[in-house]
Amino acid sequence: MNLEDLRRDYLMAGLDEKDLAANPIAQFEIWLKQAIELQLKDPTAMTVATVDASGQPSQRIVLLKHVDAAGFVFFTNYGSRKARELAGNQKISLHFPWHDIERQVKVCGVAEKISAVESAKYFLSRPKESQLAAWASHQSHPVSTRQMLMQQVARMKEKFAHGDIPAPDFWGGFRVAPHEIEFWQGGANRLHDRFSYRRTGEQWAIDRLAP
Numbered sequence: 416m417n418l419e420d421l422r423r424d425y426l427m428a429g430l431d432e433k434d435l436a437a438n439p440i441a442q443f444e445i446w447l448k449q450a451i452e453l454q455l456k457d458p459t460a461m462t463v464a465t466v467d468a469s470g471q472p473s474q475r476i477v478l479l480k481h482v483d484a485a486g487f488v489f490f491t492n493y494g495s496r497k498a499r500e501l502a503g504n505q506k507i508s509l510h511f512p513w514h515d516i517e518r519q520v521k522v523c524g525v526a527e528k529i530s531a532v533e534s535a536k537y538f539l540s541r542p543k544e545s546q547l548a549a550w551a552s553h554q555s556h557p558v559s560t561r562q563m564l565m566q567q568v569a570r571m572k573e574k575f576a577h578g579d580i581p582a583p584d585f586w587g588g589f590r591v592a593p594h595e596i597e598f599w600q601g602g603a604n605r606l607h608d609r610f611s612y613r614r615t616g617e618q619w620a621i622d623r624l625a626p
């Protein structure tokens with residue numbers, strides 16, 4: 416299979432320092448809003464990179480569920496591989512791959528569990544079937560067959576047949592407090608525009624980076 420000629424030029428837009436918000440969260444919100452309005456598929460999907468004790472990185476996609484000055488929030492199983500890696504090393508990187516608008520955003524920061532109260536509030540807003548799936552899935556651990564998984568779902572459905580399904584204590588959110596956020600806009604002939612914000616106390620410094 417020859418992949419060498421698979422490429423395209425990025426011609427949609429440029430990015431100038433004068434167009435950037437002073438605060439990267441404000442800039443992120445502008446870009447995310449555009450990604451949603453332009454009906455990109457899974458606009459909130461982000462790749463999350465963590466590292467294990469040996470320094471081995473691993474990645475997976477999760478959905479961003481909240482963003483504000485305090486950081487980026489996603490939800491997952493606290494026994495999952497990502498959560499176990501974060502327990503040993505809070506350093507994390509997030510990546511939004513917005514191919515259709517020739518943009519990407521990279522975030523580096525530190526992840527912390529949110530409160531059980533905050534997690535429960537989000538959990539209760541999810542569809543019941545997803546709540547049962549969270550109870551049934553020992554995420555990232557081997558499961559012998561799909562049938563075993565479905566049996567577990569059925570057991571949980573029975574157990575929680577009446578009333579609200581409570582949030583499991585092994586499931587909840589992480590908030591990523593960022594210290595670096597890069598905005599990338601594709602340019603012609605590989606001469607892309609890149610701006611990197613770095614936290615300097617209460618403020619943010621902005622550098623244009625070579626493409």
Ligand SMILES: Cc1cc2nc3c(=O)[nH]c(=O)nc-3n(C[C@H](O)[C@H](O)[C@H](O)COP(=O)(O)O)c2cc1C
Nearest residue numbers: 457460475476477478490491492495496497498555
């Ligand atoms: C578009 C998309 C969104 C996903 N969103 C989540 C999510 O919000 N939370 C989650 O735990 N897993 C989500 N997953 C599944 C993860 O990618 C991953 O398989 C799972 O969290 C286990 O990862 P780990 O074993 O590295 O911890 C999503 C997958 C895709 C493709």
Ligand SMILES: Cc1ncc(COP(=O)(O)O)c(CN)c1O
Nearest residue numbers: 477478490491492541542545554
């Ligand atoms: C396992 C898992 N957990 C959580 C989520 C988060 O999304 P939601 O809360 O909207 O179901 C997803 C989304 N694909 C998922 O696959």
